[in-house]
Amino acid sequence: MNAQGLSINLATVREQWNLGEAVEACAKLGIKAIDPWRDQVAKFGLDNSAKVIKDNGMQVTGYCRGGMFTHMDAKGRAAAIDDNKRAIDEAQALGADCLVLVVGGVPHGSNDIVGARTQVAEGISAALDHARGAKMPLAIEPLHPMYAADRACVNTLKQALDMAVQLGPDVGVAIDTYHVWWDPELKEQIARAGVEKRIFAHHICDWLVPTKDMLLDRGMMGDGVIDLKAFRGMIEGAGYFGPQEVEIFSAGDWWKKPGEEVLKTCIERYNKFCK
Amino acid sequence: MNAQGLSINLATVREQWNLGEAVEACAKLGIKAIDPWRDQVAKFGLDNSAKVIKDNGMQVTGYCRGGMFTHMDAKGRAAAIDDNKRAIDEAQALGADCLVLVVGGVPHGSNDIVGARTQVAEGISAALDHARGAKMPLAIEPLHPMYAADRACVNTLKQALDMAVQLGPDVGVAIDTYHVWWDPELKEQIARAGVEKRIFAHHICDWLVPTKDMLLDRGMMGDGVIDLKAFRGMIEGAGYFGPQEVEIFSAGDWWKKPGEEVLKTCIERYNKFCK
Numbered sequence A, B: 001m002n003a004q005g006l007s008i009n010l011a012t013v014r015e016q017w018n019l020g021e022a023v024e025a026c027a028k029l030g031i032k033a034i035d036p037w038r039d040q041v042a043k044f045g046l047d048n049s050a051k052v053i054k055d056n057g058m059q060v061t062g063y064c065r066g067g068m069f070t071h072m073d074a075k076g077r078a079a080a081i082d083d084n085k086r087a088i089d090e091a092q093a094l095g096a097d098c099l100v101l102v103v104g105g106v107p108h109g110s111n112d113i114v115g116a117r118t119q120v121a122e123g124i125s126a127a128l129d130h131a132r133g134a135k136m137p138l139a140i141e142p143l144h145p146m147y148a149a150d151r152a153c154v155n156t157l158k159q160a161l162d163m164a165v166q167l168g169p170d171v172g173v174a175i176d177t178y179h180v181w182w183d184p185e186l187k188e189q190i191a192r193a194g195v196e197k198r199i200f201a202h203h204i205c206d207w208l209v210p211t212k213d214m215l216l217d218r219g220m221m222g223d224g225v226i227d228l229k230a231f232r233g234m235i236e237g238a239g240y241f242g243p244q245e246v247e248i249f250s251a252g253d254w255w256k257k258p259g260e261e262v263l264k265t266c267i268e269r270y271n272k273f274c275k
Helices: A019-028 A038-044 A046-055 A074-094 A113-133 A157-167 A186-195 A228-237 A259-273 B019-028 B038-044 B046-055 B074-094 B113-133 B157-167 B186-195 B228-237 B259-273
Strands: A006-009 A033-035 A063-067 A099-102 A138-140 A171-176 A199-204 A244-246 B006-009 B033-035 B063-067 B099-102 B138-140 B171-176 B199-204 B244-246
Touching: A006 A259, A019 A033, A019 A038, A019 A046, A019 A259, A038 A046, A038 A063, A038 A074, A046 A074, A063 A074, A074 A099, A074 A113, A113 A138, A113 A157, A138 A157, A157 A171, A157 A186, A171 A186, A186 A199, A186 A228, A199 A228, A244 A259, B006 B259, B019 B033, B019 B038, B019 B046, B019 B259, B038 B046, B038 B063, B038 B074, B046 B074, B063 B074, B074 B099, B074 B113, B113 B138, B113 B157, B138 B157, B157 B171, B157 B186, B171 B186, B186 B199, B186 B228, B199 B228, B244 B259
Parallel strands: A006 A033, A006 A244, A063 A099, A099 A138, A138 A171, A171 A199, A199 A244, B006 B033, B006 B244, B063 B099, B099 B138, B138 B171, B171 B199, B199 B244
Antiparallel strands: none
């Protein structure tokens, strides 16, 4: 099984392994790229994480995640900016290609999504010099609109790209099939992202019917309704040939299976449905 | 309590009452407008429904629902068009202001959302002469993107308006706060809908945090994150002053309360949060 061009977001096997185990399991199956989460790195240790990644020759296609810039009070927003600077430093230590930003939703107690979006732009702007100093690109991940209230008020590729353009160089997008597959403007906006050279990451998984949980029921490629080959065609048509990174949160299914079975299935489905 | 300008989508009290009981309960509280569902009308009888609505002087702000045009086979699509013609006739018999269209998702077994959208345009087009003959406007309801796979592949106001323009006169949109509140282009697209005179209905409810069920956990106005006053401001700014129609599916909460309490709460919250 050929895993060339495949990356594993380590959330996909977070219930099975710690970071070190996951990296080694990937390496054993010929997977050459991963994307770790901050809590996984914190638990395994930053130095240990950097070492096991380096020792196994892993590309780090992203670091999950910065963001969460939206808060009711200025103190909360300032703390978020500081935390993003720490995330940038960690991403740099791990040699990540970018820091993925889940920008934050409507602050608890507010009903002002427009204001929240302003907070996001201000937050990224405030962390941007630090990111540039660390040579760490920031990838805004537009999240599915069902997360607009509680996770990310940036919900379309167009909106993320508009924000990136406003912020300037070194800000781009992470394009996750799960979040944007439904978008009527998908084709045009992916093409635009290519022209502007702002595709920093490409995440994949499938949308299940029915979806039983709004957060933890993502599907393995091929089990849902997303035309992943056509999607990748648009991504490559836009000039991005970086790895496809599998990110599956699946409390009821894949998190319950042995990690090796999950990884082997990722490789198999990636080859069958995604290229 | 003043219910002027308020309409009740009868799904809101579907577990408590049949159509006749619901209409009479609304009338008793001074509510002058309703929107019934087809299954409610079928159960109470079309003639009986038309009579109780007329006897109580109710405006019918819409009829829910036509649509579901997307199917794998031509036979299924033809049957859907026939069914929409029947829905148009029923809407006419009830004196409805419009037939609301939930257009259908990606057909079971397909992964072609682009093709599904073509099927929708073709389906509406095939039913349109019949609608015009019955003087029954068709209101495309863009549904939240979380329903793109299984209920409606028209997911933004812009997309619905583009389709309406393509189809010509007598096709417009039903704008439901729940489905479109997150849209970064909300303001522009509502304004556009006004300029094009295509706002046929305005539905309201709130988005809860957390949302516990993707279908049946809609919130009462004021309990969630939508700025309903600002939303109505945009709607009226676009020249639409028709009723605000409350549509709440709430298996765990409002469907379990006495119907009269639900209606009184709708009136109270409407006055407090929606105008």
